[in-house]
Amino acid sequence: MLLGTQQVSAAGHLVIGGCDTVELAQQYGTPLYVMDEACIRENCRAYRRAFESRHPQTEIxxxxxAFLTMALCRIVDQEGLGLDVASAGEFYTALQAGFPPxxxxxxxxxxxxxxxGMALDHGVGRIVVDSVEELELIDSLAQAKGTTANILLRVTPAVDPHTHKFIQTGKIDSKFGLGIDTGQALAGVRHxxxxxxxxxxxxxxxxxxxxxxxxxxDLAAEMMPQFIKTVDQxxxxxxxxxxxxxxxxxxYLEEHQPPSVENLAETVLTKLKRGLSASGLPMPKIMLEPGRSIVGEAGTTLYTIGPIKDIPHVRKYVSVDGGLSDNPRPALYDARYSALIANRATEPPNEVVTVAGKHCETDNLIMDIALASPRPGDTLxxxxxxxxNYAMSSNYNRFTRPAVVLVNEGESEVIVRRETLEDLVAHDVLPERLRC
Ligand SMILES: Cc1ncc(COP(=O)(O)O)c(C=O)c1O
Structure with missing residues (x-):
């Protein structure tokens, strides 16, 4: 499976954004996050095309x-998308990058x-409000600042998607939003x-x-017009x-076949239009906030393969120089990944192994994956x-976070520098009495 601009060179090396990944690994070291700029931009454009062509009053x-750095903020701004932030840190990153608040x-x-307060001071576009307590707090803050807060109220339409339980957020039993079925959403609107x-x-x-x-x-697009009608009435x-x-x-795997963005737009917009027009209500401005599908397939992590432990008739462990700290998703969500030997990308994946990280944990990155006879020194x-991945990375075991490079048309640029050992102790404070 080759994703985004991935290709295989005549030398049999994996190439991303016109850059040879084996050379990237040598130049920047491993582990290394490689982000494919053309793929990110094309994903942004695909969402805009699909939605705006059907409903011009759309904001993606x-x-x-999913992944936020100042460089990414610039790309997203250039592509004309809005930005959803979930913390002061994400908002600060956007402001530092000059993203329009x-x-x-x-x-x-x-x-x-x-x-x-930060959101109000900088004139953030919308605050997505999650609870009545928050409404009260924002109202009093905005009053004190002599301003008005523009909000969206987050409601839960009680849809239960078939996905990992930690990433189901629209169910009634969720910490997010106000339940439509429970009457809390309507009470929130009134409030x-x-x-x-x-x-x-x-x-x-x-x-x-x-x-x-x-x-x-589809279910959400069916339920929301009903709630909009209730609000209206x-x-x-x-x-x-x-x-x-x-x-x-x-x-993530070859068998994962997500629907196209065109299909998504057609399904959601058609359902919404139908439901609303049946109640004589106008179609509102529609927003969508994709993360994973903008940057997920654009990212590749390069590792160096180290020791290989073969337990006869049991399992072959192939260790790499990263793991849990640069990708906690296998441990968190049982997430599965595809991988290939980047320096022998044309060779058939003929050996089933388990890729293990180097943390003091059983941090298996990929269980039972077929690779082309992995050897120490190979680039995975x-x-x-x-x-x-980068967004959820940590310093567990005091590992330094990898660098992130952006690749495009044969050029590579560091957009996040690799952490150093000095960075790891930069926030430590050694009390005077313990020095000596
Ligand atoms: C409120 C909200 N919006 C957007 C997203 C992004 O979702 P995704 O990365 O699947 O597109 C999430 C992720 O869970 C979310 O909770």
Whole structure:
């Protein structure tokens, strides 16, 4: 499986964005995150094309939680997308990159007063409000600042997608949003309308992540017009903006075949239009906030293969120089990945092995994967690591986080430098009494 601009050179090396991955590994060291710029840009464009051609009043926002750096903010801005941020840190990254705050959406089920104040001070586009407590806090903060907070109210349409339980977020039993079925969503709308310094611009819902079929989107697109109708009837307010949450799943494995963005747009927009027009209601501005499907397949992690432990008749462990700290998803979600030997990319994957990380854990990165006779010193390329890898990385075992390079048309540029050992102790404080 070759993704984005991936190719194999005449020398049998994996090439991404016109750059030889074996040379990248030599030049920048491993582990190394490689991001394919053309692939990211094409994914942004595909979402805009699919939605704007069917409903011009659309805003595609990139969900920064998937992977956010200042360079990525610039690319997303250049591609004309908005940006969904989930913390002061993500918002600060966007501001430092010069991303227009008016196109930023602030999320989170527990925004601190500092985060809300930051959003109001910088004129963030929308605050996506998760609870009544938050409405009250934002209202009083906005009043004190003499401003109005533009919000979307996050509601949970009780859709249960077939995905890992940690990334199902639209179910009733979820910490996010106000339940439609429980009546809390309508109560939240009424509450927002009574707030002096809050403008309720619209609604937000999100059903889940890594969705490989359209069922959950379809259900949400059926339920939201019903709720919009209820809001209209009960409060007289017409909802002008509707954010339908994250995007499609991606190909981690060959058998993962997500629907096309065109199919997604057709399904969601048709359902929404039909449901709303049946109630005589206008189609609102539609927003979508894909993360994984913008950057996931654009990312590849390069590792160097080290010791190989063959336990006869049991398993062959192939160790790499990273693991849990640069990719916690196998441990968190039982996530599966595809990989290939980057320096022998044309050789048939003839040996089933387990790729193990180098942490003091059983951090198996990939169980039972067929690779082309892995040897110490080979470069292993793990695919589809662009989303929720660097973003979820840690310093576990005091590993330094890898560098991130952006590749495009044969050029490579560092967009996040590799952490150093000095970085690891930079925030440590040694009390005077312990020095000697
Ligand atoms: C509210 C919200 N929006 C957007 C996303 C991005 O989803 P994805 O990366 O699957 O497109 C998520 C991820 O869970 C989310 O919780």
């Amino acid at each position: 926002c990139y969900a920064g939680k 008016g196109r930023v959406y602030l999320h989170g089920n527990f925004k601190s007063p500092m985060e809300m 927002a309308l009574n707030c002096q310094s809050i403008k309720l611009c619209g609604l937000h819902c999100h059903v889940g992540s890594q969705l490989l079929d359209l069922e959950a989107f 009960e409060t007289g307010v017409t909802i002008e903006e509707l954010n339908v949450g994250g995007g499609l799943g991606i190909r 390329a793990v695919q589809s690591t662009g989303a929720y």
